Amino acid sequence: MIETLELTKAYGKTRAVDGLSFTAQTGRVTGFLGLNGSGKTTTLRMLLGLTRPTSGVALIDGKPYTELKQPLRQIGAVLEQGITHPGQSGRAHLLGQAMLAGASRTRVGELLDQVGLTDAGSLRTGDYSLGMRQRLAVATALLGEPPVLILDEPANGLDPEGIAWLRGLLREHAAAGGTVLISSHLLAELAQLIDDVVIIAGGKLRHAGPLQDLYGSASGRLRVRGADPVRLWRAFEEAGAKVTTDEEILEVDGLSPEDAGEIAFAEGVPLYELSTDTPNLEQIFLTLAAT
Ligand SMILES: Nc1ncnc2c1ncn2[C@@H]1O[C@H](COP(=O)(O)OP(=O)(O)OP(=O)(O)O)[C@@H](O)[C@H]1O
Known part of the structure; x- marks a missing residue:
């Protein structure tokens, strides 16, 4: 040792x-x-x-x-x-x-x-x-x-x-x-x-x-693409998530994929894409190693 x-x-x-x-x-x-x-x-x-x-x-x-x-x-x-x-x-x-x-x-x-x-x-x-x-x-x-x-x-x-x-x-x-x-x-x-x-x-x-x-330790961020991004955005934020977007794809922090899928289903908005961003190892390291 x-x-x-x-x-x-x-x-x-x-x-x-x-x-x-x-x-x-x-x-x-x-x-x-x-x-x-x-x-x-x-x-x-x-x-x-x-x-x-x-x-x-x-x-x-x-x-x-x-x-x-x-x-x-x-x-x-x-x-x-x-x-x-x-x-x-x-x-x-x-x-x-x-x-x-x-x-x-x-x-x-x-x-x-x-x-x-x-x-x-x-x-x-x-x-x-x-x-x-x-x-x-x-x-x-x-x-x-x-x-x-x-x-x-x-x-x-x-x-x-x-x-x-x-x-x-x-x-x-x-x-x-x-x-x-x-x-x-x-x-x-x-x-x-x-x-x-x-x-x-x-x-x-x-x-x-x-x-x-x-x-x-890296929180999984979701990538969500659906038929009505504005409506999804509101629904996700009402559920306590933080959402950013480039208008078409929503990046969602604070929800599990299961939660996000069920919220979209309840809103009646079809989803075209729902994925979890894999954490970028180098990014995690740079954050921890920064002085
Ligand atoms: N003999 C020395 N005299 C004075 N300062 C030193 C000496 N050796 C190292 N240092 C200083 O101590 C600090 C740490 O250096 P060190 O070489 O241990 O870092 P390192 O993590 O191995 O870096 P690198 O990845 O560049 O090799 C640096 O600020 C360096 O300038």
């Missing part, structure tokens, strides 16, 4: 992270979301022992990173910065890192295969595309078979096939009892990957919970 308690990092007068408490549960993939500059990278760096908190704690399985006995075997990380020497091949990079993590040559071959870089293993990493570099970074993070994974913007640079690959890998990792924390500034980018969301703004927690609850 990953946990922060009242975690704070101040740079002079700027509070990059400000009293942040959240958990990322074992067996789940948690999305860590916020707009640019909201404090995501600073939080992840504190979890990884790279930045010292001003106050509060960042814990991996109940301990700060610096107190972990075998950090490379307990936690794997993909950070935004490049980690490789451009003249080195992907395989050589992994072999070097494997020595540090105490992993075998066989493991390097398996990982190249798992991240889809077997054929590209002998190419210079300087010639890798952004997506290939992300795959190599994920392979590096997995070397020590750590149960906890922290990934900073890993979806950046991946094409749809790459995203599907990452989804499979992270889901498998969580299902095998791992913990995954993955950051992004776009909720839509992570929607297919994650179980839970933590949204921050200005270094503070804005929302935490299952992704499903975010959809649930």
Whole structure:
């Protein structure tokens, strides 16, 4: 499990992270979301022992990173910065890192295969595309078979096939009892990957919970088209709804589709269309993440 308690990092007068408490549960993939500059990278760096908190704690399985006995075997990380020497091949990079993590040559071959870089293993990493570099970074993070994974913007640079690959890998990792924390500034980018969301703004927690609850929290607005829009409008408003219109289509807040259908029936107005607007995930995120 990953946990922060009242975690704070101040740079002079700027509070990059400000009293942040959240958990990322074992067996789940948690999305860590916020707009640019909201404090995501600073939080992840504190979890990884790279930045010292001003106050509060960042814990991996109940301990700060610096107190972990075998950090490379307990936690794997993909950070935004490049980690490789451009003249080195992907395989050589992994072999070097494997020595540090105490992993075998066989493991390097398996990982190249798992991240889809077997054929590209002998190419210079300087010639890798952004997506290939992300795959190599994920392979590096997995070397020590750590149960906890922290990934900073890993979806950046991946094409749809790459995203599907990452989804499979992270889901498998969580299902095998791992913990995954993955950051992004776009909720839509992570929607297919994650179980839970933590949204921050200005270094503070804005929302935490299952992704499903975010959809649930967005009130479903109805789209109604009928033979007599004016009459429908009046009837809906009399029933307590808020209605806006472009003259033909009514957008109705505060009524269920059942209520709206029955009101139209009682008014004797034929309906041509009655649908519920699906909440726009990015819109929900932007509302929650706005400072
Ligand atoms: N070393 C530092 N010195 C001073 N200010 C910093 C430092 N690191 C981060 N900050 C500030 O802290 C705030 C949070 O930055 P951080 O990089 O954690 O945000 P982020 O959510 O990761 O953003 P992005 O999505 O752009 O990577 C920003 O205002 C940033 O300018």
